[in-house]
Amino acid sequence: MKPLHIERVKKAISDNDRRKRYRAVDWLAKHDNINGLLDVMDNSRCDNTRLRAEVALSKYNFK
Incomplete structure (x- = not known):
């Protein structure tokens, strides 16, 4: 998988494709x-x- 740039990531979050x-x-x-x-x-x-x-954030300890 090619690394995505942050702009493409923001666009992908609102995409209809689950993957x-x-x-x-x-x-x-x-x-x-x-x-x-x-x-x-x-x-x-x-x-x-x-x-x-949420699962990805669970590895961080927020206090």
């Missing part, structure tokens, strides 16, 4: 983009995409 959304969330998690993952949780209309972002 593109999941790949974008995985890219954000791989590059430790916490703000991007939080944006996905706030703005995504797909429950499974939000859940995937």
Whole structure:
């Protein structure tokens, strides 16, 4: 998989293709983009995409 740039990731999050959304969330998690993952949780209309972002954020300890 080619690395996606952040603009393409933002576009992919709102795409109708589930695989593109999941790949974008995985890219954000791989590059430790916490703000991007939080944006996905706030703005995504797909429950499974939000859940995937939540799982990716669970590895960080927020106190």
